[in-house]
Amino acid sequence: MVDKGTRNEKNIPVNQEVPDSSRRKFLRNTGMVTGGVVGGAVLGGFLGNPFKTEKAESTTTKPVEAHGSASHTEAMQFFTRKEDFDTLAAATEVIFPEDESGPGAIGLGAPYYIDKQLATPWGRNIDDYRKRPFADGATPLTRGDIMIQGIRKLNEVSQVKHKDKFKQLDEEKQIEVLQAFESGEVEMTLVSSAEFFATLRQLTMEGCFADPVYGGNKNMEGWKMKEFPGAYMSYADVIESEEFVLKEPKSLSDHM
Amino acid sequence: MVKKLPEVEVLTVGAGWAGGIVAAELTKAGHQVLSLERGSERTIEDFLHSHDELKYGQKKELMKPITSDTVTVRNNEKQDSRPLRNIINHPIGTGTGGSGVHWAGQTYRYYPYDFEIKSKTIERYGEEKIPEGMTLQDWGITYNEIEPYYDKFEKMAGISGEDSKFTPERSNPYPTPPMKKTPAMKLFHEAAEKLGYHPYVQPSGNLSQAYENPDGEKINACQYCSFCSEYGCEYGAKSDPIVTVLSTAKKTGNHEVRYNSYVKRILHDGKKATGVLYVDLRTGEEFEQPAKIVVLTAYTLNNVRLLLLSEIGRKYDPVTGTGVIGKNLTDHHNYAGASGLFDDKKFNLYAGSGALGSSVSEFEADNVDHTNLDFIHGGVIALTQTGSPPITRNPVPPGTPSWGREFKKQSLHYFNRSLTVMTQRGVMPWKHNFIDLDSVYKDDFGDPLIRMTWDYSDNDRKIHEFMVEKCSEILKEMGATTVIPGGMAEHWQAFYVGLHLGGGAIMGADSETSAVNSYLQMWDMENLFVCGASAFPHFGTTNPTNTLGALTYRATEGMIEYLKTGGGLLVERENTKQNV
Numbered sequence: 159m160v161d162k163g164t165r166n167e168k169n170i171p172v173n174q175e176v177p178d179s180s181r182r183k184f185l186r187n188t189g190m191v192t193g194g195v196v197g198g199a200v201l202g203g204f205l206g207n208p209f210k211t212e213k214a215e216s217t218t219t220k221p222v223e224a225h226g227s228a229s230h231t232e233a234m235q236f237f238t239r240k241e242d243f244d245t246l247a248a249a250t251e252v253i254f255p256e257d258e259s260g261p262g263a264i265g266l267g268a269p270y271y272i273d274k275q276l277a278t279p280w281g282r283n284i285d286d287y288r289k290r291p292f293a294d295g296a297t298p299l300t301r302g303d304i305m306i307q308g309i310r311k312l313n314e315v316s317q318v319k320h321k322d323k324f325k326q327l328d329e330e331k332q333i334e335v336l337q338a339f340e341s342g343e344v345e346m347t348l349v350s351s352a353e354f355f356a357t358l359r360q361l362t363m364e365g366c367f368a369d370p371v372y373g374g375n376k377n378m379e380g381w382k383m384k385e386f387p388g389a390y391m392s393y394a395d396v397i398e399s400e401e402f403v404l405k406e407p408k409s410l411s412d413h414m
Numbered sequence: 415m416v417k418k419l420p421e422v423e424v425l426t427v428g429a430g431w432a433g434g435i436v437a438a439e440l441t442k443a444g445h446q447v448l449s450l451e452r453g454s455e456r457t458i459e460d461f462l463h464s465h466d467e468l469k470y471g472q473k474k475e476l477m478k479p480i481t482s483d484t485v486t487v488r489n490n491e492k493q494d495s496r497p498l499r500n501i502i503n504h505p506i507g508t509g510t511g512g513s514g515v516h517w518a519g520q521t522y523r524y525y526p527y528d529f530e531i532k533s534k535t536i537e538r539y540g541e542e543k544i545p546e547g548m549t550l551q552d553w554g555i556t557y558n559e560i561e562p563y564y565d566k567f568e569k570m571a572g573i574s575g576e577d578s579k580f581t582p583e584r585s586n587p588y589p590t591p592p593m594k595k596t597p598a599m600k601l602f603h604e605a606a607e608k609l610g611y612h613p614y615v616q617p618s619g620n621l622s623q624a625y626e627n628p629d630g631e632k633i634n635a636c637q638y639c640s641f642c643s644e645y646g647c648e649y650g651a652k653s654d655p656i657v658t659v660l661s662t663a664k665k666t667g668n669h670e671v672r673y674n675s676y677v678k679r680i681l682h683d684g685k686k687a688t689g690v691l692y693v694d695l696r697t698g699e700e701f702e703q704p705a706k707i708v709v710l711t712a713y714t715l716n717n718v719r720l721l722l723l724s725e726i727g728r729k730y731d732p733v734t735g736t737g738v739i740g741k742n743l744t745d746h747h748n749y750a751g752a753s754g755l756f757d758d759k760k761f762n763l764y765a766g767s768g769a770l771g772s773s774v775s776e777f778e779a780d781n782v783d784h785t786n787l788d789f790i791h792g793g794v795i796a797l798t799q800t801g802s803p804p805i806t807r808n809p810v811p812p813g814t815p816s817w818g819r820e821f822k823k824q825s826l827h828y829f830n831r832s833l834t835v836m837t838q839r840g841v842m843p844w845k846h847n848f849i850d851l852d853s854v855y856k857d858d859f860g861d862p863l864i865r866m867t868w869d870y871s872d873n874d875r876k877i878h879e880f881m882v883e884k885c886s887e888i889l890k891e892m893g894a895t896t897v898i899p900g901g902m903a904e905h906w907q908a909f910y911v912g913l914h915l916g917g918g919a920i921m922g923a924d925s926e927t928s929a930v931n932s933y934l935q936m937w938d939m940e941n942l943f944v945c946g947a948s949a950f951p952h953f954g955t956t957n958p959t960n961t962l963g964a965l966t967y968r969a970t971e972g973m974i975e976y977l978k979t980g981g982g983l984l985v986e987r988e989n990t991k992q993n994v
Contacts, residue, residue: 259823280473284481285480363808364472368472385829393765397762398597
């Protein structure tokens with residue numbers, strides 16, 4: 159079984175410790191502060207700057223609320239219909255459900271993460287090759303288009319098969335509906351239901367395990383369940399350790 | 415209107431490892447070098463806040479957006495090609511340092527057998543060992559000839575490593591000692607030794623200790639932070655072009671990198687290159703940049719594409735097997751092996767580095783007698799500890815669904831309790847696997863994309879089967895509770911084809927069957943050099959960087975000689991014996 163040492167601590171006091179201590183320790187260990195083993199040429203450009211400025215220290219010692227509380231950032235950027243968002247949320251929870259080991263996709267904020275991602279240029283496939291012809295099953299739709307169509311189709315299929323909206327179904331029926339999408343059985347327009355499902359699953363996993371800066375993995379609970387420490391600067395201290403070392407996770411915000 | 419610029423001595427297309435090596439060596443020799451780089455400027459300061467799996471691992475922040483040009487793929491000539499549309503399937507480095515920034519750092523050498531693969535195979539097993547259609551050929555250089563340049567690349571990069579019974583002989587020890595051994599690596603060593611193998615800590619470009627290279631560049635000691643392959647190193651602890659060769663070139667005052675500069679054509683008069691035509695990607699303005707010598711140091715496929723678009727060299731014809739440009743395409747991206755779940759062991763898998771691991775070389779190249787094996791070449795076996803990305807890494811026992819309650823339970827449980835023993839196969843060239851220009855898909859400028867026609871061969875399948883069994887045996891010996899052998903798709907899917915591709919402008923001693931000589935100088939255009947894995951006639955088992963770095967170092971000697979003597983081929987044509 160997974161070790162549960164820190165799982166239930168909802169408010170990990172990462173902002174209460176002296177935030178610079180680990181970085182100073184790291185700098186000492188690598189000789190970056192003393193200049194010891196490494197000369198200035200390579201490292202001089204950033205030495206002392208991002209890790210040691212007054213600004214960095216004052217920012218990281220502020221209470222977390224100063225960055226904007228979760229409730230202010232949890233609204234719809236991409237979706238326009240609340241029903242679409244609620245259906246999405248229900249689907250993510252089936253993919254990664256809450257259980258005795260910890261929160262599911264909804265508890266981790268994955269639906270808000272997905273909404274935010276679809277609002278970025280990535281949701282509009284801005285870095286992809288989009289030239290025609292779209293042959294051989296390639297979809298001309300953007301990721302945003304695919305998600306909206308797929309989510310509405312989830313409700314359609316649920317209505318036809320089970321006479322109710324997706325989010326109202328019991329888990330067993332929800333799984334059945336999602337499996338139909340996963341296997342590509344459901345007819346969709348200009349995209350396969352398998353591709354929609356793969357996108358939904360991938361986004362859900364990202365929402366559970368990406369850095370919290372993107373709006374999911376709330377309070378790093380996803381990482382805690384996996385005993386993954388996040389964005390540490392060095393593991394020179396544990397790389398040879400015979401024992402498993404459980405570390406309190408750190409996010410990118412810890413580096414500001 | 416194309417604006418004509420003043421001539422430069424040496425021009426490189428790209429500023430990655432190959433472009434950086436050319437820039438460093440030629441500027442140190444007093445020559446002016448201009449590198450045209452399509453990407454933007456980067457320093458290691460840009461990597462300080464990069465421990466972000468989503469941005470770098472998933473969204474490929476360090477890679478070139480493929481909006482304008484991607485590649486198209488198909489398994490054989492009868493199929494229609496399809497473009498790879500998602501950057502996750504075609505991640506090619508860009509900007510300062512190119513792919514040398516996000517590389518993992520595995521710095522193996524190829525074997526003496528590799529460089530003379532055709533001769534040595536025939537010598538030991540006879541002609542009939544080489545199957546019909548396998549276009550195996552010697553590289554036109556021997557291991558002894560390339561060895562000093564491996565040594566040079568490794569010293570420049572400070573490579574950490576150790577020797578073993580089967581690793582190629584070295585003239586000098588590794589510049590730095592091997593990386594630390596993790597408990598998982600120790601387990602691998604014990605199991606491999608019990609099975610009679612000679613495991614060793616793999617050669618790494620993430621350095622075990624701080625190091626100053628012969629050019630005075632300083633490289634830091636690796637912190638095992640695990641954000642390594644696909645990331646830039648914020649400590650300057652992974653050897654990359656930014657902290658080594660490009661820094662060296664910059665200090666001479668003879669090197670200019672011109673960013674946002676996309677080379678569209680090599681300009682030439684049929685006999686010599688006169689320069690290049692490039693476009694400023696911000697403004698769309700076109701420039702003619704004359705140069706005394708032009709060096710292609712772009713990605714494998716882009717080197718070949720520029721030759722094809724510029725109509726240089728004899729285009730390969732897969733029907734007759736004649737011609738050279740586009741010949742012997744090899745795709746090395748076929749990692750397989752076996753995974754093991756350990757119910758009673760737990761590892762600190764979140765810690766690691768790009769090239770941290772241990773290897774077994776018994777089955778590479780011709781290290782094992784192939785008399786009773788029905789394949790050529792083989793595979794390297796390795797257990798690596800490169801970090802454990804939580805979005806993508808979800809190990810589960812066979813039969814577990816990929817989502818839902820059981821998936822969650824199992825993937826959380828095994829996240830720190832699973833190890834992979836992987837193999838990378840040698841990939842042999844075939845007559846029907848080649849590169850040409852696509853007939854349908856084009857880039858923003860209306861130029862055709864590169865098209866890859868490639869599929870697995872029986873040789874690949876047999877090596878796969880053989881190696882997966884070896885990997886599984888090691889995992890069992892390591893005490894894995896469950897061993898999951900890796901599969902192989904029936905046909906090449908072209909997923910993640912980026913990076914490890916070889917061929918298209920291959921080297922050799924015979925100008926009829928190769929595009930460049932052993933100085934990577936074009937047989938058909940003496941002041942044009944083509945540096946990169948495009949020169950590999952086949953793909954060895956391991957990562958290409960050390961070999962392409964060594965070949966490029968040797969090529970720079972040829973370039974310096976060429977500039978000194980004022981022209982001519984640096985190597986005699988074998989077929990015609992035409993003098994320099």
